[in-house]
Amino acid sequence: MTTPARGLxxxxxxxxxxxxxxxxxPPGSVLRTDELAQSFEVSRSVMREAVRVLESMHLVESxxxxxxxxxxxxxWNVYDPQVIRWRLAGRDRARQLRSLTVLRSAVxxxxxGLAARNAGPEQCAELTECALGMVATSRGHQLExxxxxxxxxxxxxxxxSGNEMFARLGDVVAEVLTGxxxxxxxxxxxxxxxxxxxxxxxxxxxxxxxxxxxxxTREITVGALHELDVLAP
Amino acid sequence: MTTPARGLxxxxxxxxxxxxxxxxxPPGSVLRTDELAQSFEVSRSVMREAVRVLESMHLVESxxxxxxxxxxxxxWNVYDPQVIRWRLAGRDRARQLRSLTVLRSAVxxxxxGLAARNAGPEQCAELTECALGMVATSRGHQLExxxxxxxxxxxxxxxxSGNEMFARLGDVVAEVLTGxxxxxxxxxxxxxxxxxxxxxxxxxxxxxxxxxxxxxTREITVGALHELDVLAP
DNA sequence: GTGACACAAACATCTGACTTTTTATTCCGG
DNA sequence: CCGGAATAAAAAGTCAGATGTTTGTGTCAC
Numbered sequence: 001m002t003t004p005a006r007g008l009x010x011x012x013x014x015x016x017x018x019x020x021x022x023x024x025x026p027p028g029s030v031l032r033t034d035e036l037a038q039s040f041e042v043s044r045s046v047m048r049e050a051v052r053v054l055e056s057m058h059l060v061e062s063x064x065x066x067x068x069x070x071x072x073x074x075x076w077n078v079y080d081p082q083v084i085r086w087r088l089a090g091r092d093r094a095r096q097l098r099s100l101t102v103l104r105s106a107v108x109x110x111x112x113g114l115a116a117r118n119a120g121p122e123q124c125a126e127l128t129e130c131a132l133g134m135v136a137t138s139r140g141h142q143l144e145x146x147x148x149x150x151x152x153x154x155x156x157x158x159x160x161s162g163n164e165m166f167a168r169l170g171d172v173v174a175e176v177l178t179g180x181x182x183x184x185x186x187x188x189x190x191x192x193x194x195x196x197x198x199x200x201x202x203x204x205x206x207x208x209x210x211x212x213x214x215x216x217t218r219e220i221t222v223g224a225l226h227e228l229d230v231l232a233p
Numbered sequence: 234m235t236t237p238a239r240g241l242x243x244x245x246x247x248x249x250x251x252x253x254x255x256x257x258x259p260p261g262s263v264l265r266t267d268e269l270a271q272s273f274e275v276s277r278s279v280m281r282e283a284v285r286v287l288e289s290m291h292l293v294e295s296x297x298x299x300x301x302x303x304x305x306x307x308x309w310n311v312y313d314p315q316v317i318r319w320r321l322a323g324r325d326r327a328r329q330l331r332s333l334t335v336l337r338s339a340v341x342x343x344x345x346g347l348a349a350r351n352a353g354p355e356q357c358a359e360l361t362e363c364a365l366g367m368v369a370t371s372r373g374h375q376l377e378x379x380x381x382x383x384x385x386x387x388x389x390x391x392x393x394s395g396n397e398m399f400a401r402l403g404d405v406v407a408e409v410l411t412g413x414x415x416x417x418x419x420x421x422x423x424x425x426x427x428x429x430x431x432x433x434x435x436x437x438x439x440x441x442x443x444x445x446x447x448x449x450t451r452e453i454t455v456g457a458l459h460e461l462d463v464l465a466p
Numbered sequence: 467g468t469g470a471c472a473c474a475a476a477c478a479t480c481t482g483a484c485t486t487t488t489t490a491t492t493c494c495g496g
Numbered sequence: 497c498c499g500g501a502a503t504a505a506a507a508a509g510t511c512a513g514a515t516g517t518t519t520g521t522g523t524c525a526c
Contacts, residue, residue: 007509009285033477043511045278048478049285052242056286056315064477065519078401079312082289095397102347103340103398110339164328165336168311240478266508276480281509297508298488472523479516486509493502 012040012050020059020070021083022090030067031060057083081171088179094232100176101228105221107169108157113214115160116205123160124206130156131202138195146190147181153198157217160205180228194223242282245273249283253292253303254316255323263300264293290316314404321412327465333409334461338454340402341390346447348393349438356393357439363389364435371428379423380414386431390450393438413461427456 005011016036019025037047051068054060057077062068077083087096119127133149154177155170197220204213238244249269252258270280284301287293290310295301310316320329352360366382387410388403430453437446 009509032475045281045512046510048278049282052282052285053289056289056313062477063519064517065475065521067476074400076401077313078397080289080310099397099399102343102396106340106343106399107336110335114335163335164307164311164332166332166339167307168309242478265506278479278481295508296488297486298490298506300507468526470523470525473521475518475520477516477518480514482512484509484511487507489504489506491502491504493500495500496498 008042009046009049009053012036012042012046013053015040016050016054017057017059017082018086018090020054021076021086025070027070027072029070031070032067033062036068059083079172081175084172084175085179088175088183093179093183094228097176097180097232098225098228100172101221101224103169104173104176105218105225107166108154108173108221109214109218111158111161111163111166111169112201112205112217113210114162114166115157116208116210116213118162119160119205123156124202126156127153127160127202127205131199134190134195134198138190138192141188143181143188143190147177150190150198151177153202157201157205191223191227194220197223241275242279242286245275245279245283246286248273249287250290250292250315251319251323253287254309254319258303260303260305262303264303265300266295269301292316312405314408317405317408318412321408321416326412326416330409330413330465331458331461333405334454334457336402337406337409338451338458340399341387341406341454342447342451344391344394344396344399344402345434345438345450346443347395347399348390349441349443349446351395352393352438356389357435359389360386360393360435360438364432367423367428367431371423371425374421376414376421376423380410383423383431384410386435390434390438424456424460427453430456 005014025031033044033047033051036051037044040047051060051062054068055062057080058071058075059077060068060070078087084096084100087093115123130149130153134146134153137145137149151174154173158170158173159167161167197216201213201216201220204216238247258264266277266280266284269284270277273280284293284295287301288295290313291304291308292310293301293303311320317329317333320326348356363382363386367379367386370378370382384407387406391403391406392400394400430449434446434449434453437449
């Protein structure tokens with residue numbers, strides 16, 4: 001699914017990042033680069049690069065004479081897809097999924113409305129194809145196949161909105177959908193009503209009906225929220 | 234305004250980052266670490282750390298035998314506050330401001346609605362204080378003072394929503410508001426109607442009227458969009 | 467108690483050697 | 497002429513060690 005860790009420093013990150021986001025090193029904890037380098041059996045240079053990346057994600061702060069301190073959760077760059085992935089794999093996955101789904105419920109309807117105005121024929125076709133794919137895989141425990149089409153569908157909507165910030169939420173939504181499938185926060189088969197809604201959104205976008213696209217997408221995201229309340233209370 | 238560059242690698246970043254986001258090195262360009270290190274007069278270690286950070290922002294990709302390639306704009310982590318700041322300082326500030334403002338128009342109304350349900354007395358007080366501060370500085374070319382209260386206001390709303398993802402957009406909104414003030418994409422005095430709307434949002438939140446808070450905030454963001462159309466066509 | 471000062475801890479930087487991966491080129495057999 | 501295998505080279509990746517720099521802390525004189 002994710003690239004299998006190119007480079008030593010990336011492997012260190014894939015161990016350290018999840019540990020920090022999971023709370024193994026609670027905010028305020030102090031790490032020493034040298035010790036970390038030893039425990040991971042890498043050179044200081046490599047460890048320093050890893051720390052720099054964590055620092056750019058605002059997960060830690062490196063200060064002379066003090067060490068590398070873990071920053072308060074409220075300061076983390078939680079829009080970094082990497083951070084999202086780490087957190088979805090960790091403990092408070094439920095809380096994380098909920099706040100992300102609320103974000104989706106704010107953004108995706110507006111994006112769908114814009115998509116209805118801006119989508120080109122190409123994108124409309126893609127959208128229809130995705131929706132059909134979802135229908136085809138909506139029964140018989142084909143969650144992986146369904147996921148692929150679902151992710152693609154929402155990616156196309158966000159991209160077709162013509163707004164760069166929306167488009168870049170494609171990764172975030174992908175993480176959410178993947179996360180809830182992989183971690184069994186999902187029924188065995190997707191909600192048939194949700195599938196229908198996707199098909200109708202594709203229609204609305206094709207017809208350029210912004211208001212309907214927005215409203216239908218709102219129903220999808222509201223449904224996702226409810227589903228979350230049922231499955232991850 | 235921003236921290237004045239702690240460490241050598243940060244200083245390199247503050248030069249390279251804006252250069253890349255401004256398009257001085259268009260996507261596909263290949264940089265060599267050694268050359269960069271020489272031209273910035275730093276050691277390779279420092280340059281490597283800087284590159285690693287750029288890589289974590291998905292601005293570049295580093296591959297053996299090839300070099301450091303600038304990635305397509307569509308892949309950048311545009312939610313990284315650092316990246317936002319760099320881009321707002323660069324060329325297509327107008328386009329950037331617009332897409333960020335559209336994002337605000339999707340998120341902030343929903344956040345305000347949630348804030349009306351979740352805000353504690355403390356936050357309500359803060360909100361009122363911010364609104365009053367905005368009123369006080371809304372006349373007589375006090376744009377800097379106004380900005381402070383405006384930023385604080387929206388931060389409180391986003392934080393009071395109780396949703397972590399919304400809360401973390403506080404930095405993004407701050408960048409937008411600061412950006413449009415600093416770069417003269419703003420009238421000499423703020424729109425009086427906008428000021429009034431902020432006061433009324435504070436009221437609505439205090440009274441727990443979610444629907445009204447949402448609707449009023451929508452008016453604020455729609456106004457911001459219109460203002461943008463007028464001032465940065 | 468307080469302020470100046472010295473010490474030490476941890477990160478920060480530099481350097482040079484060595485390794486590894488990947489790409490391009492060359493060379494050979496068909 | 498072509499295709500594939502051997503080869504060379506380029507650039508990032510890794511490491512180890514020396515040295516600089518900031519800063520928290522404790523001490524000592526007053």
